[in-house]
Amino acid sequence: MQYFETRIVGFIVVGLFIVLSLVWSFSEESKAVVECPATKPHRPSTYHSHKATLSKILHSEDFRNASVEKLQAAIRTRTEVYDDDPILVEDDFTYWSKFEKFEQLLKSTFPLFYSKTSLHKVNYHGLVYIWEGSDSSLKPLVLMAHQDTVPVSNLTLSQWKHDPFSGDYDGENVYGRGIADCKDQLIGLLEAAEELISNEFSPRRTIIYSFGFDEEVGGPRNKNAEWLEQKFGKDSMYAVLDEGGVNLDTIQGVKMSVPGTAEKGYMDLKIILETPGGHSSIPPRHTSIGIMGEMIVELEKSEFPTYFTKHNPAFWEYVCVAEHSPEMPSSVKKSILSAGHDQKANEIARNYIDVDLGKGFVVKSTRAIDIITGGVKANALPEYVELTMNVRIAMEETVDTVVDRIIATIEPVVDKYHLGLASDFNGRQELKPSRPAGNCLLKVVQAFPPAPLTPTQGNHWDIFSGTIHHVYEDLVAPDSTGLIVAPGIGSGNTDTKYYWNLTKHIYRYRPGLLPGVYSKEHGINEYIPMDSHLHLIVFYYEYILSVDETDD
Ligand SMILES: [Zn+2]
Known part of the structure; x- marks a missing residue:
């Protein structure tokens, strides 16, 4: 009896000790001060065979001028949309034919891209290009932008220093409606693809380019995601990358890139x-x-x-x-x-x-x-x-x-x-x-409802945030440090709201020098610094290479 009592007391003491230490360690953990999640540079293993191209994109005068011309042509091919546009494309084919012209422009400007991809027109003017990879077991990467822009009010025309549809370039900036939101992104994606193709790159992982044509009015005609879901199924994509986020903004003295990981x-x-x-x-x-x-x-x-x-x-x-x-x-x-x-x-x-x-x-x-x-x-x-x-x-x-x-x-x-x-x-x-x-x-x-949270731990995020570090700390401004890449919330909405079923890894991020709001997106004298555009091309180029290497 004595023996059993001692055993019982012993068990109780040991049990109590375990419970108390668990409670203590849990509360210590939950009370721990949180830390900024660390991110570090990531570059593709093939970086050295692409270094010359990346340097050309950033520094060659010829490349820069050719790129300016592509942006100008995109600005001159007007694609404004209005809230009261006919909902059904069938209701007014003539009205919507501006997107036909825009697609023709892409076709004549990016012949290599067109030769490697198949184009699927969804709801007439939604553009889905598929660049087939060699390994069909890998989930495709989806790169997005929208073809449409907001209009320019006639009442503000006199305040534009450059005609909003001229695509003027003053040696530093390119001006025009939609240049920052987001024709620079659309054109930059295709420029990066052309450079990759010129450099003999052919993907293991399928890459899909998806460009809507009514994002600025909420995307009621955008059926691209629906089409992709029908063709590939739910949760079938590696990641989706669209406009948004804040890049290289100084927030309370901290240089930050803040991609939107929710909306x-x-x-x-x-x-x-x-x-x-x-x-x-x-x-x-x-x-x-x-x-x-x-x-x-x-x-x-x-x-x-x-x-x-x-x-x-x-x-x-x-x-x-x-x-x-x-x-x-x-x-x-x-x-x-x-x-x-x-x-x-x-x-x-x-x-x-x-x-x-x-x-x-x-x-x-x-x-x-x-x-x-x-x-x-x-x-x-x-x-x-x-x-x-x-x-x-x-x-x-x-x-x-x-x-x-x-x-x-x-x-x-x-x-x-x-x-x-x-x-x-x-x-x-x-x-x-x-x-x-x-x-x-x-x-x-x-x-x-609010968008699901994009995970910011693991390989997907490491490659994405790491590419931002590498582009800005090693390529654009060699050996610079101190850039903080942190997840953020998109206060506005993007076409990604239709893509939630396709992947949980959705990034809203436009590389470049200026956060959109300083580029006067939707405003008078909308512009982008040309350097900013070149950064964007380099980012897509490297991101595609890195994503192509991973087996996730
Ligand atoms: Zn936009």
Whole structure:
């Protein structure tokens, strides 16, 4: 008995010790200060046989001038799209024929590329080129860009220093609509391919080039991804690379490349208010326009909650900034690095990004009230008012959570004026019965959730981030160091939203000298530095070589 008691006590003591040490080590681990994930240069093993070509791309005057001409031709072949374009290409073949011309330009400019690839036109003007690899067991790499551009408003023409469709080159920069978003990328991809072919490269891994033609209006006609999924199946691609991200920006004194490894969700939502009409000589105290005004005040007063979590890749971006910045206040640095386990620190980090840096869109959902219509005549009460708002959904939220929040925000106004309330989201729902005083309807026009997170650990990420390091630290600026490559969040959306089924490795990244916003994308005097374009070609060239070597 004595013996057994001793054994039992012994077991209890040992068991307790194990449990306590597990709890202790777990809490130590979860309380550990997070670190900026290290990335390092990666170059293809065949680098030396391509070095001369890479150097030519970056430094040869002839190559540069030939490249300028290709960009100019792309700018001069206009491909603007508008929100009210005919949805079906069949409805107006003539209207859409500008993309026919653009494709003809590509064909005449890139003969080697055309000789090695097969072109599949999807929904008439979506271009999918397949460059067949020798090893069909390897998943294809998908490289993307879009052919279309936003238009130029006639009202701003006088402010353009260069005709927006001339493709002017002043020896340093190329100007024109779409040069930065993203004809430079499309042309650069094909220039890299031509150089690879000239250099006897033929891929083991199939490479697919996929160019949509209506990205700037949300891509409703883009069926490229659907076509690829039908042909190759789900999760059939090695990786997808499209526009986006931030390159070589200095953030709080840290030189950074921040490819987008996720994208916020998107929603267009209408709030429609219908109230009885009548003569304006005997009006109610508030018309539907007045009530809508009150709703707008409430909507703009109410902010979405902020988050600073690992669901958002910007978490790592700011961890990297905190770790390396010579400018960020040390108390903020400490908070950002402890934000993963310390609630107070997390709040400080969120407020710093939201309020101090004015970058609330990084850490929360946002809404913008963009269109309002209502009323028809000065002496008639408005019977119908419609408001359109655009919502960008944080990684931590869903379409449902933001719709619920908007409903909760306008509900007190609905109650105050004794209105009915309905929502057409998830099938039409009556939230409050229809009332004689009027009715309010929430209508979700289009919505998609935040993008899945691209993994930023493992071989795929190492090759991708490593190529950025190698291009910028060894080729463009030899022996330079200090570039931090960190994952980030795309606040805007790209055509990649259609590619989620094809791979989890989706990178939104445009190599080059300037983050898009400084290139006046969509704006007046849009331009790119020519050097920037050459960097882009070198990046694609090297990335293709490295991806071709790996067996992943
Ligand atoms: Zn774009």
